[in-house]
Structure formats: structure tokens, C-alpha cells
Amino acid sequence: MQRKRTKTVEDPIFEVRDTTVSFDMDRGESKVLNEVDIDVERGEVLGVVGESGSGKSMFASALLNAVVDPGQLTGDITFYPEPEKPVDLLSLSQSEIKQVRWEEISMVFQGAMSSFNPTMSIRDHFRETLAVHDYDVEEGMERAEDLLSDLYLESDQVLDSYPHELSGGMSQRALIALSLVLKPEVLVMDEPTAALDLLMQRSIIRLIRQIADERDLTIVFITHDLPLVANLADRIAVLYAFEFVEVGPAYEVLTEAKHPYTRALLNSTPNLETPREQMRPIEGAAPDPVSVPNGCSYHPRCPLADATCERDDPPLESDTPEDGHVAACHYVDTVPETVPLTLQEVKVNE
Numbered sequence: 453m454q455r456k457r458t459k460t461v462e463d464p465i466f467e468v469r470d471t472t473v474s475f476d477m478d479r480g481e482s483k484v485l486n487e488v489d490i491d492v493e494r495g496e497v498l499g500v501v502g503e504s505g506s507g508k509s510m511f512a513s514a515l516l517n518a519v520v521d522p523g524q525l526t527g528d529i530t531f532y533p534e535p536e537k538p539v540d541l542l543s544l545s546q547s548e549i550k551q552v553r554w555e556e557i558s559m560v561f562q563g564a565m566s567s568f569n570p571t572m573s574i575r576d577h578f579r580e581t582l583a584v585h586d587y588d589v590e591e592g593m594e595r596a597e598d599l600l601s602d603l604y605l606e607s608d609q610v611l612d613s614y615p616h617e618l619s620g621g622m623s624q625r626a627l628i629a630l631s632l633v634l635k636p637e638v639l640v641m642d643e644p645t646a647a648l649d650l651l652m653q654r655s656i657i658r659l660i661r662q663i664a665d666e667r668d669l670t671i672v673f674i675t676h677d678l679p680l681v682a683n684l685a686d687r688i689a690v691l692y693a694f695e696f697v698e699v700g701p702a703y704e705v706l707t708e709a710k711h712p713y714t715r716a717l718l719n720s721t722p723n724l725e726t727p728r729e730q731m732r733p734i735e736g737a738a739p740d741p742v743s744v745p746n747g748c749s750y751h752p753r754c755p756l757a758d759a760t761c762e763r764d765d766p767p768l769e770s771d772t773p774e775d776g777h778v779a780a781c782h783y784v785d786t787v788p789e790t791v792p793l794t795l796q797e798v799k800v801n802e
């Protein structure tokens with residue numbers, strides 16, 4: 453399939469509106485996802501990037517209506533398994549949501565080992581998943597073998613193994629195959645390669661891209677590793693302090709970032725091939741969810757901040773919305789001069 457490279461979202465598979473995740477803490481209300489709005493285009497790979505603790509995992513859980521107790525998920529999340537067939541994700545019953553998860557929206561989290569049952573072979577994991585969802589097991593196992601081969605695994609050998617017999621890279625690929633065996637529309641991946649070495653991460657990223665292209669999948673790929681998504685994502689959404697501060701086509705975000713935070717993130721890596729370990733941290737600390745600064749939440753770390761930024765929270769918008777590149781900053785026009793990009797080279801697929 454030819455991948456969609458639309459700049460704006462024309463055929464959304466998710467419409468996320470005014471969506472908040474909050475926890476009642478002794479210290480006060482903690483909003484760990486704060487009234488976010490975003491659309492996900494059918495068939496795209498959306499990279500969601502942000503520092504540790506910025507709310508990335510909360511966003512992933514929200515898309516699956518799987519926020520853990522006592523977290524409160526509010527707002528509207530509409531899922532379109534097919535165009536013009538909206539499903540209101542937050543009003544589904546427990547049994548309805550269980551069916552949507554895995555069958556329509558599947559997920560892969562960091563650390564495959566904790567997702568597998570150590571006493572069951574990989575084959576039994578596939579068989580059980582197919583049987584629980586009333587799929588034809590024999591037909592499904594053929595698909596499992598294809599998926600494993602597509603991920604460059606010896607399917608028979610892997611299926612006969614127990615989780616502890618596989619290396620980190622093999623088990624993470626086996627988990628990706630398992631997450632796709634029910635032919636979901638969407639795959640939500642939360643730091644799926646974080647525990648692996650750089651070479652294995654890059655090779656898995658290439659495989660994910662290939663599988664997304666071949667199988668017409670929508671992928672929401674969540675990471676704190678901006679260089680990692682550069683070659684994977686069609687669009688990039690940047691989270692800062694539990695809100696999206698910039699969203700746009702990947703190439704534009706990487707080469708003409710509009711938000712000072714995105715530019716600081718880009719400047720923290722000499723080039724997009726740099727291992728994360730060599731990245732320089734951005735000065736200042738990410739906000740605590742109980743005491744997010746007033747106005748623009750980035751203002752305490754921002755070289756452009758003035759009284760307006762301390763007072764008013766800028767909307768996520770653009771003067772040219774047809775470009776599909778929006779940022780939440782009062783001073784988008786002056787950002788390029790004030791925070792020049794130091795990246796030497798951007799090698800991404802335009």
C-alpha cells in the first residue's frame with residue numbers, strides 16, 4: 453500500500469478531544485494529561501515524543517481506555533474502525549472495551565518479558581490469544597508464522613520456545629507479532645524498543661515501518677527518543693507537561709520546529725543518528741503535575757518567556773492550518789532567531 457503522506461488529518465481513526473487524566477493526590481489534583489486535542493490519521497505512523505514524566509504513557513492508556521485506577525479519564529475519544537462509523541471509546545462497557553483492545557486497537561509496551569507468561573510457550577500465547585477472541589486458531593497460527601517470518605524470526609523455533617529462551621530483541625519482536633495476530637487496525641507502542649541496544653532498536657524500527665506499510669496499519673509510537681522516530685513517523689506530536697505543544701509532519705517538525713521546547717529537544721542531539729546516551733539534557737526540570745506553571749507551562753525554561761507567557765496559556769494553532777503544523781507558543785515568529793537549530797544534518801524520509 454502507498455502510505456498516506458497527508459499533512460492534515462483527512463480520515464481520522466482517532467479523534468481525541470479535551471481529554472484529561474487526573475489523580476486525586478494528597479498534595480492536590482494531579483492532571484497527568486491536560487485537556488489534549490489531537491487526531492490520528494488512518495494509516496499513518498504518529499510519533500509521540502516527550503521527556504520522561506510528560507504524560508506519554510497516560511496518552512497511550514487513554515487511547516485504549518485503559519487508565520489504571522484511581523486515575524480518572526475524561527473527555528471524548530472517538531475511534532473510527534471504519535470511516536464514518538464512530539465508536540465512543542469512553543462509553544463502552546468493560547466487555548465491549550475488552551473486545552476492542554487487541555482485536556481493533558492493540559498495544560506493545562516496553563519489556564516483552566513482563567507481557568509473556570513465563571510458564572507458557574510462545575506458541576501457547578498465540579493459540580490462547582486466538583481462542584479467547586474466538587478466532588480460528590489454525591488459520592491464526594498461519595498468520596502468526598507469517599508475522600514472525602516478516603520480523604525475521606525462525607517461526608517454528610520461536611513458537612516452540614519459552615519466553616526466557618529468547619533474547620530481548622527476539623522476545624520484543626515475538627510480542628509485536630502477537631499484538632498483530634488478531635489483525636488490529638491500530639497498534640499503540642509505548643517505548644517498545646527502549647530496553648534494546650541501538651542496533652536492535654534501529655532494525656526493529658525498520659521492521660515496524662515495513663509492517664505498517666504492508667498491512668495498512670495505523671501506529672501510535674510513543675518514545676522519549678526523538679532521533680528514533682525520525683525515520684519512522686509520518687507526523688510527530690510533542691508532549692510537554694501533559695499537553696501537546698507541537699504537532700506536524702515529521703520532516704517539518706524536525707527541520708523547522710516551531711516550539712522552543714521542540715527546538716531544545718532537537719538541539720540536545722548533535723544529529724539524528726546520535727545515540728540517546730550522548731544527548732545533552734535540556735536545562736531546567738520538567739514540571740510536577742501537581743504544580744504546573746501558570747500561562748505557558750514551558751515559560752520557566754524558555755528563553756523567550758515574558759509576562760504574557762507567564763499569564764496566558766497559548767493555544768495549539770497556526771496561521772496556516774492547511775500545513776498541518778501547529779505549535780502552542782505566543783512567539784512562533786521569533787522562535788527561529790532566538791533558538792537557532794544546531795542540528796548539522798537531518799536525514800529523514802521526506
Ligand SMILES: Nc1ncnc2c1ncn2[C@@H]1O[C@H](COP(=O)(O)OP(=O)(O)OP(=O)(O)O)[C@@H](O)[C@H]1O
Nearest residue numbers: 475484502503504505506507508509510511676741
Ligand atoms: N498511579 C499514578 N498515580 C499518580 N500519578 C501517576 C500515576 N502513574 C503515573 N503518574 C504520574 O503521571 C505523570 C505522567 O506519567 P507517564 O507515565 O504518562 O509519563 P511518561 O511520559 O510516559 O514518562 P516515562 O517516559 O518516564 O514513562 C508522571 O508525573 C507520573 O508520576
